[in-house]
Each structure stands twice: as C-alpha cells, then as structure tokens.
Amino acid sequence: MIDRYRIFLLFIVVFLFMAIFAPRFFNVFNLTTIMRTMAMNAVVAIGFTIVLICGELDLSIGTIITFSGVVGLGLKEYLGYGGSVPIAILTGCGIGLINGLLVAKAKINSFIVTLGMMTILQGAIYTATGGNSISLSTEDAFAVSDWLSKMILPLITPRVLITIGFIVFFTLFMRRTRMGRNFYMVGGNTQTAWLAGVNTDGYKIVAFIISGFTAALGGVLFAMEGSAATLKLGDTSLMYIVSATIIGGTAMSGGKGGVFRTFIAILMLDVLYNGIILFGLGNEVKIFIAGLILATVVMYEAYAAYKHDKIVGQRAELLKELNTKHGK
Amino acid sequence: MMQTVQKESTQIETRLRTQSTFNRIFSTLGVYGVAVLFLLLGIILQISGVINNFLTAQNMLNIIDAVSLLGIVAMGMAFVTYSGHYADLSVPTTMALTGIVCVEMLKYGFFPAVIISFIVGLLVGGINAVAIGKFKANPIIWTLAVNYVSMGVIRLVWVNKQIYPDLKASSVKASVLFDNIYRFRFFDKIALPMVFLIILVIVCHFILQRTKFGVQLKLTGSARNVAKFSGVNVERVISIAFLLCAATATLGGLTVTSLSKVGAWYNGAGYDFKAVTAVVIGGMTLAGGRGSIIGVLGGVLIIGLMNNIMTLLGIGTFSQDMIRGAIFILVVGLNAKSLRSQGRDDA
C-alpha cells in the first residue's frame, strides 16, 4: 500500500517542507519557474519510462535531446520552424527506430546499443556544428520563445501545457489501452506475450521510437524557448531522468511502473533543487541529497524483496499452530 | 531409446556445425581477431604512405602507455561485469575521492596516504558489496546512487576546492613520490602505470582462471541460483568482485591524480562508461560468466589502436567518436551472435 503511493507521499512531504521553510518558494513566479524547469525532463522521461517498462534501457536520450535541439534550430533559417521542428522530431524517432531494430532484431543488449548510440550522436553533434552552439537572435525566433514562455494560466506556460498534455496522453495510453498494457506484458514476460500473439519485437521497437520521439520533442522545445541550442543541452538529463524514474517506482526488471509516477518524481526533484537554491545552498548539497534519496529508495526496495524471499511460501495454519504452542 | 537420444543430439550437432565459418573464426580468435585487423589496417595505411611511423616501437609503446590508465580501471570493472552485474558506475567518484584523500593525507607521508586512500576506496566498494551482494540491489542504480553520494561528500568536505600534492605534502620527498606514481619510468621508457597494468593483467587473469574464487565467480555470473545451490557463498563472491573493482579504481584514481598533480572532484570523470566499453569489446558479455581478462586487455588495446590510427589519419576528435561508437556496437553485436549460435548465450 505504502509502496504504491510512496512517490506521491514523498512529493507532498518535500513540497510542504519547501512551502513552509524555503524563502520566496511559495508564489506564482517561483512555482511557474519550477514548472518550466520540469518541462523538458518530464517529457523526455515519458519515453524512458516506457522503454524501462519494456525491460530495456535507453542511455541515448541525453544526446538525442541535444541532437534534436541542434537540428531543430540549425535548419530553421532554411525551413523555418514549420519545417525544422518536424524534421528534428522525426530524426529523434529515426534514432529510436535504429536503437529498437538493433535491440529487438539484432538481439544486442540495449545497454550496449544505446551506449554506442550515445557516443555516435555525441560525435555527430560536434561534427555537425563544428563545436559551435546554434542561436537565433532574429525577431521571429524571439517571438516564438516568448510565446512558449509566457504565462497563460497560473503556473502554466504553453511549453508546460504541451508537456502536461503529453503526460496525460501517455498516462492514459499506458493505463487504459490494450496497446499500453501490452507494453507491460512484454516487459513482464516477453515469451508469454509472444505466445499470446503479441508482436513483442514490434512493441520493443515502438517503445524505443517513443523514447526517441519524446527526447527529441523535449530537446527541440527547450531549444526553441531559449532560441539557442547548446551542445551540452542534454548532458545532465540522462542520470537525472534515470534516478527520477527509479524513485518513481518503475522497475529496471520491466513490467512495473508508470508514466505519471515518473512525472511526479521529476516534479519532486525539481521542487527539491529549487528549494535548495532558495536556501542559498550549492550543488554539493543538491547532489548529496539526490544521491541519498535514490540510495534509500533502491535499498528499501531491495530490502523488501530480501525479506519477501525469506517468508514466501509460509503456511498460515502452521504459524497459527506456532502461536498456540507458545501460548501454552 | 538410445537411438532417439542419439538422434536428438545429432540435431544439435548439425546446429553447431551449421554455424557460419565467420562465427567460428570469431569465437576462436575472439577480440584479438579485431585487434589484428586494426594492426593490419595500420600497416596497410603505412605501406600505402597515408600515415607514417605507425609500426614503430615508440608508437606501439605510446598506444599502450595511453590506455594503461583505462586498462587498470577496466581490470577491476571486468570482475563486476563477469559476475553478471553490468557495471560499477561509482568508479569515477571512487577515483576522484581516493585521489583527493591521498593528496590530503600526504601530510602524513606518502605511504600512509596511499594506504588510507586504499582503505577509503575499499569502503566505497564495501558499501556496494553489501547492498548488491547481500540485498541484491540493482547494480546500475545502486552504484549510480553511491556515485552521487560520494560526489556530494567530496564537494562538501573540500568545498569545491582542488588541492595540490606539493602544498599538502609533509616533505618534498612525499610529493615527488606521489608525482612519480605516474611519471616514474623504467629505463625512461616503460611508465609505471604500464607496469601496473601488466602486473594487474597477470594477477587478475590468474585469479579468474585458476583460483577457487575465479571458478566460483564464473558459476555465479553464469547462474547465481545454481551457484547458490552448489554450495557457493554467492554473497561473498559478488562482494569480492566489487571490492576488487574498487581497489583498481583506487589505483586508477591515484594514477590520474598524480598525472594531473591536483586532487579534485572531477578527476576520473567518464571512466565508468569508458571501462565498460573496453570490458565489453573485450568479449565479456553483460549476461556474465563469459570472457577473459586477456580478452579485456585486447579490448583496451583495440581502443588505443583505434584512437592512434584515427589521429594519425588526422580525423577530428568528433568524427572519431562516431566511428568509435559504431565499431563498439558492431564488435559486441558480432560477439553476441557467435555466442548465441553456440547456445552459449541465453539471449
């Protein structure tokens, strides 16, 4: 029971703590800041979570973020956002497709594939840009970025709205649709899923494509809002999202977890970091606390499993008998 | 009844026979096949005059020298991968931590400092060992968390400063000794790290192939439960694997710190994935229980050869990455394929 709602409780605790103690935390402006910070990683985490639910791993999301950002802005002056953004997102899907094919069809471990892909993209990014970040300081570019970052509702900017839109969509998709549930099935037991007539390879590939898609989307939106694409855009995202997903309760073994929990986990971490900055503390504290939380969660789960192993298969009536025996 | 069994086995026989000749070559030569390919490539390029001085003692020495640090770390990482626990992502911070601790402790003299930093390193390893060995925490995530925590510790303790051996050292002798961890050269050719690497390769190979621990680790890596049901103390075996990894990480940390003459939190960054790459190219499967230390050495050398040839060709740093990544996937993929065709990889 607690396990199920763990992440939500964690979030409430952190949020209330900050709301009460952190200076200048609890006001529209700052909460909006948090939402806007959350926006990119939250979108990217969707795909990563789905891949993890399929029992695979995607280490290339970080570089996909950067790559799509670069493509999206790099091509703007030739095609305009109308052309460049779709292309950027398609590139993301394409990379995902390649990952997926290598994992599902060539049967190479996803850890290897995506690690290699990470290196390849890293090179591609720098080769494409000659080590030079891309920026647009034209008026229409600024117009777009202003639009993306202006507040339309309390806490909600268009980019945040898009993010939440995708979160809701994928949450429903994974929870309520047959396709969504099949992802869980594939992760839970590929063999069974296949025998039940589920196209397991297909689902894995689709999972990687989704991952590529969301990563690209997150990257390109972020770049558009800043109307610049740096070459380190996604560097920190990977580890950040991995920890968030795990803290959110998605299992590396696959078949467990959910998009919404990951979202809440991301939000939780962002609230935490935001608060830490407000307290005037440095990164060292941030890193330290993030690490502690992650470690605690992992250890907690491991220990629960460890205990479970010890008592699995106990017979109730024997325990009862035991009590009576010791009773007298 | 006999003949049925006979028959079924002939089935398998043929399956084994029908595996492509390439796979057999690959599985026999293993990673060194690839290494040889690269050597040939280099030689051909040299003959055709595209590059020069490739096949010289000095250049070969450079290659080994350049990868010796990576090799040292990879040796330890190999044990973790071999035990079926993918990778120890806490290696980078372990390197940084031990390095900075050693510099800090130089005030008590060189050897105490080294000993203390090894103790620290093994402590980190010990934490991993308990969590993963006993409680079966997911290795990737757990080591990642440990990486964060110890990084936090370094930065909290040394408040984002970097510290210098010659300022911390009790005596000039101590700091000179420390600088020489990296710089000392036998017949001013063979650098100390290279010697470390060679010794490590021999020792680790012996451990893995010939000792009780090695055999038990192989069994554990191939099938943890089976090992448990064969009377192997899997907790202990896995713990030792992580401790060994921490130990080599410490050695690597000291080396890299001595090289850059400064103790700082960013030393050793990136060595987690670098090491895994080397290990896996070297023919160790993430499934565990497959491959050998010699293979890992081969993987390390391949990386060195690749970089060397590409730089000699004048390929830019960034294009090099692309090639590196592609070759990585290719080699590992082929290795997995050949293993599978022999029913030696349950993928």
Added chain:
Amino acid sequence: MSDTVDAVAIGLAFEMKSVTKAFPGTVAVDMVDFDVQAGEVHALVGENGAGKSTLMKIMAGSFNDYTGDVFINTKEVSLHSPSAAKKNGIEMIYQELSLALPISIAENVLVGRLPKKSFFLDKEKMNMETLRCLKMVGLDYLDPMTPVEEISQHEAQLVEIAKALGNNPCILVMDEPTSALSQEEVERLFEIIRNLKKRGLAIVYISHHLPEIFAIADRVTVLRDGKKIATKNVSEVTREEVVQMMVGRSVNEFYKHEAHTQKEETLRVENLSRFGFFHDINFRAYKGEIVGICGLSGAGRSELARVLVGLDDSDEGKLYLHDKELRIKNMAHALENGIAYLTENRKTEGLALRLDVRENVLAGLIPRHTKYGVYNQRLGTPLLNTLIKELSIIPPDPNRTVNNLSGGNQQKVLLAKWMACDTKVLILDEPTRGVDIGAKMTIHQSIERLAKEGVTIMLISSDLPELVALSNRVLIMRQGHFIREMQKSECTEESVLLAANGEGGE
C-alpha cells in the same frame, strides 16, 4: 465462441495429415498423421526427442515452415503464427510457467484479448471475465487484480490453465500439465478435463506419466524418432505395450529394490522446525537406505531439504550426523560433511545452462579441488569420465554446453554433479521429473548403486510408482508435519497416496 457446439456435431475437430518439420540436419517430425475428435482426450506419448514437443509447437503455430495439411472442423487452415493458432481456437498449456509475474492475474488471463470499451479498457468486464475463468479451476477466491508474483506456485499453474480455458478453445493442448501439481490438484484438473470433454472440446494430452494417461485419455498416439508408431484406444492396450512401443523394446518399467538390512544410523533429526514451513520433524536414516518422503505439494518437503543442507536456517531442533551434533552454517559446510541436495528445478537452480558439462559436474567439488587457493580442474577429469560413462550421458563429451543436451541428459548431468562429491546423505528432489523412460531407468540404477555403496538416499518424489518401488521406508509429510512412517511391506501407490491425503488408518 460457440463453436464448441459445432465441434460435437462435426466430430473430427482437428486433423493433421502427413505433417513434417525439419531442422537443419534432421527431421524432427516425419510425415505424422494425427487427429483429435471433439469430446475426446487424445494422449500423445513418446520419449524426449521423439518429436511430440515439436508436433505440439506446430499446433501452437510456433513454426512457419512446417509442411503438410492441417484441418480444423474439416476446413484447411495454416498455423504459421501463434495468433493464427489462437484464431482457430487452439490453446496451449505449457509445462513451465508462462505467466508474467509483475502483471495482474486478470491481464495474464486475458492477455491478447483485453476487453475494450470504445478506445479504453473495460475494467468491470475484465474483472468478471477473469473471475469466470478462475471459477473453472476453482480459484475464484483470488482477486483478479493481484500480481501473479504474489500467489503460490501451484495456484499460478492453475491460473495458467484458466488462461487457456478462458479463450473458449475448441482444441486444447496440454503439455505435462500436472508437473507442478499435487495429487489433489491433479484430481481437480482431471475433473475439469472431463467436464471439457462433455462440452465437446478436443483435448491433446502430452505426458510422460503413463498412469495419468490411462486415467484420463480415450486414445493414445505413440511417437518415436519423429515417426508415428501407432494410435490405439486406451481401453485396448496395457501400460507395458505402450512403453514397448515408446522405447521400441520391452522393459519392465521398475524393478523391485530388495529390503534394507543394515542398521547403522547416519542421520538423525530431532524436532527440527522452520517456523511457518514445517514443525517438529523427527526421523532417523540409516546407511545405505533409501528413505522416501511423500507429500502433496506445499507439504514442506523441499523446504525441509533446504534446511537440511543449510540453504535456509532452522528455527529450532537438532541434527546429528553419525551421532555427532552438527550445526550447519551454509551449504558449503553441509557439503563438507557429506550432505547434498539435488534440486527439483533443473533449469533455474540445478544447472548453469551456458556452461559445459565439466564445469557443471565439478561445480560441487570446487573447494575440494583447490590447493592453496589454486583450483585445479584436471583433478576431476577421471571422475568426470567414469560418471559420464556410468550415466551414459549422450554425447559423452565433457566440453559440451549443457544448453545443447536433451532434457534427460541434463537431468543426468545434474545427478552426476552430486554423485561426484562422495556424499553420506544425498537428498534427491524429484530426480526424474519430466524425463523419458530411458533416462529414468539409468537414473534409478545409479540411485540403487549409491544406496548399495552405503549412501543414505532421501528420495522426494511425486511419482508414486517410483517412490514405492525404490524406497525402503516412506515418510508421509502433510502440512509441515511427518504424520506417518510406512515400511516397504505396507507401501502401495494407493496406500501412500491415501496417507498423503491424510486418510487411511494409522
């Protein structure tokens, strides 16, 4: 689907004509004709490698390159994918569990056919439908939303069956459905099968377990070397004839083990308990004796064994080896003292499938072959070769990857592993589960030999004929207690079974 009714009408539900499936180098199934009528149980028997599993896989649509014609209700179909097989109303029940553990029962049962309401899933319908399926196997007390990992092994096995039944198949293929079931659950399963027959399903029943076949099947088809030997009405053949057809020559399946005489005690256990698993276990075992332990699944047999070899800790009680008390720290320690345990799960706990025969057989001997921390594998070679010869492991190649051995041979390797370390007490847990008769005989001979050489064998088996035939004594375990001890004289399959069910006089 309502074609269950049609099935009755048409009679011939499923028919295969001259089906062939070739693997590179061999023909696994060779021009086999096979048919099942609606409302009959057709047993399919044969040794490992005889081709029955291949035949079954063809029915399941696992191969897309078999040749021959398949008719369902007299209309020709092609079974080139699992979904195709499903569409034609063929359902499989596999030997090893094929459920996704972290997923809810409901989704496991309804996998591939989750009910939808417009775009979304229909939760209520899911629940009702799942409960309907579970009811058929008497599990409707489970909450469909609980993940499978939280229910017990044999419940899972039944869920598996419920899953298959849930698709209203008109042809149902069962591969060793009873392997993980206790006697009582087997009875329930037979009950279910009989009902299905009444409803006009055609059932293919694959089993090594002849008694079951004679209990439930109407017809039996025997395969050997991928060829069909014969199809007979069960009423018209005897067990011996079937065995003869299977192995191609006449054997007497079991031979009697002469009564045990020696009275030198090796093992004595005094009110040993692991709370919640078994309580107050007392028994003695003597040199060269084969002690059978009989009980329904979940009676705590394996748990007892695990404690005896130190895989789990006991909560109270003492264990004496040769009259000396022994506190077992861990399995390594138990091995040093000559107590070994052959697990019932060959694939997960018994053998490292990716390693070769040598490494597996010598796995138990690692400490013994280590001098000054240096392990010397060559020390084991002579022993290895004699064992391979004695157990006639085919092929006799110590460097063969275990993955590439047949089931029977794998089981032999597993036994060899424990015969290798000369033990005083050897606990065998289901030593012949899912093994063909040939291998079974070899294994039994080896067990006999060990006993003759003075090893105390503790035989845990749900294979009653085997248990009765081999044991000198049978200890009946029920719900975590030893409730009775039966001497060889009073042991018959029936009496033992009754006792295990808690019936029959003391």
Added chain:
Amino acid sequence: MKKLSTIVFYLIMALAVTGLAFAGGEQEAESGAAQEPAKESSLEASLALDDEVLALKAADGQPLIVLQKEQREVPPRPADPEALPEDDPLHWWDIEFAGWNANKKNIPESPKDGAIGKKIIFIVHGDHPWTTACTLGAQKVADVYDMEFKPMSPNWDLAVQNQMIDQAINERPDMILLIPIDAKTAPQQARKINQAGIPLILFNTLTDAAAMDYCITWTGPDDFGQFRMLSRVWADKLGKKGGVAYVQHNPGGSPYFARCWGPISELSGYAPDIYTLDKQAPGFEADKTMQLVSDWLTRFGDELVGICAADDSAQALGIFEALKKAGREDVLVIAAGNSKQGMDLVKEGKLYAITYQTAEGDGALAVKTAADWFNGKEIEPVRYLPKHIITKADVEEFYPPQW
C-alpha cells in the same frame, strides 16, 4: 490509485494557486526595501570607498583591480565577417569585439545613490576552482561596499542556470551579474533580465553580440587580445617559421575560438611561415591530451615545433608527459593561464609562456563596475582585464597562485 494520485496532485496545485495572492505582495515589498538611505550622503560614502577598493590585493599579491587607462583600438566591422577567410583576423570580429557595436535596448537608469547596501546576485557558469577564486574576488569588493552579495552556481547545466535567473529575478535584486554558460543562449537570458527591468552586467565569457544589447556592459579578459600577444611572443621565439598544432578548449564559448583562431589569424599576418599542422579538442583530460600529442609527434615528427594549449593545467601536463616520452623537450609550448600547475611548469622552464588571467580580478572587476554604475559613473560598453604574458622571468611575482 490513479484517481487518488491525480487528486493529490491537483490538490497541491490548487493549494499553490490559492497562496499566490499574498505571495505576489511579498515581491513588491522587497523591491521597495533597498532605497532607504538618503541619496546624496550614501553616494558620497560609496565614492569615498573607491580608493580602498583599488588598494585591494588578490591572493597572488597582484592588485585586485587595475582599470585599463588606454582603450583597445577597435577596427571597423567588415560588411560580412563570415565571408572572410578564417585566418583573417576580421573573420572573428563578431566574437572578438562583441559588445563594441551593441545598440543598447531599454537599459535602466542608474539610481545614482551609491553602491552601499545594494543587493547583487552573482550567477557563474559552474563549479570549478577558477569560479571559486572568481567569486572570492567579487566577494572582497562587495564587502568593501557592504553590498548584499549572493552567489549562485548552476554546475554547467543550462536548464539550471535559466531556473536560477528566474529565481534571481524573483528576488528583485538591484543588479544581476552573469557568466552565461553558453555564448549563444546569452541573448535570451539577458533579454529576460532586461525585460524584468533589472540592471545586468555580463562578464568573463564573451557572448553573442545580441546579448550585449541588453546589458549595461561586459567585463572580462580580452581573450583574443591576450592570445594575439601570446602568439607574437611565441612566433618570435620560434623564429617565425615551422609547423605548430593547437590543443583546443572545450567547444561552445569564446575561448574555443580565441585560443585557437586568435593565434592562427594573428600569425597569418605576423609570421606567415608558421603553419598549422592540426587542431583537436581532447577536453581537459591529461591522459587524452597526452595520447593526442604522442600521436602528433609520431605523425609529424620534427616538423612539429610548437604547441599552443587552451589550458595550462591538465592539458599542459599531458603535453609535457608526451614530449618527455618522445624526448622532444625542444617543442615550444604556450598556454592560457594561470593555474598553479601552469605556473610551476613555467618556473621549471618547460612551459614557455602563459597568459595572465586573474580569476579574482575577473569577479572583482565585474562588481567594481556594478558599483561605478550605482555611483552614476559613465560605463564604456566593454571593460577588459589587464593583459599580461607570464614567462619564466616574472613568474615569481604571481605566486602563490589564485587557484
């Protein structure tokens, strides 16, 4: 369970929204807070402090702030710099002279009431010993003026820096000083601060020209200038001929260009016989740099007579390891300074020359400029740190190093 979680989430959000009314007021209150003291008197007071500030010393014993008397001569911007060849100095005009041709957009008016008690937020690019020193220098100056000084470090993460800028704006300080993580994202960041009506000073890293429109001024090292100087010294020593190679800075940022194309473009005019063999960016890792240089030595042999490094700590150490192995102490190496390792190397006579880049001074100058602005002084669009080349001759003066 989805239901519950959703409810919880929106409940929190609702809570937040309700809290906004008073929160809004809070901000106003603070912005008002700073301007208590009577204008003139405090202006007097803060002007009086200037001498004290200029007297400050950095950790290396050098004066913390040396205001450049003579301005650097700025050539007119060519029509299209990009069109010119890369080894033409003017090709880099937009990076080198960014800010000189800025057309400032709604820059706030100086309050002219002195720097005392002002609240400034000091956002750097990330954690690094250099940054630590830089922040220290800034702190020193701020203390003299008794400003409320709040440093922030985003640890090289752009998303975090953006967040910090938002949070900084939210605190309504009197001025924000910013080192943008990336030259190209600077315009957006500057623009946002500018639109929030908070005065901004960019420093240390040269940014895109566009960013300069939104800040009061830019202060920092004249990276191009320094390297043009450095390269001339280098060229003289090399006898104005031979093949050289460049170990580049990490991409993304002016140093990447200044410390490679600066010399190349300068030498194309000053010493045309010096030609570039190769340039690579191995990052700030000693071992990777070592491998790179070893391979260079193998590839070019004696043709390679000089190496120019973007960093005098890890990179320089790597270079000298490689040279030692190959027994090529003759290769002439220069680098950007001034870390301890670098100065030690200069002292040992290995490293020929390094640039003097005072880290403390960098931060200090920015804060001093801020103070000048509060004091209502005239601020030129760009303020450079003093340029100096450290060689063995004068290296002693710069001990102990700042970081």
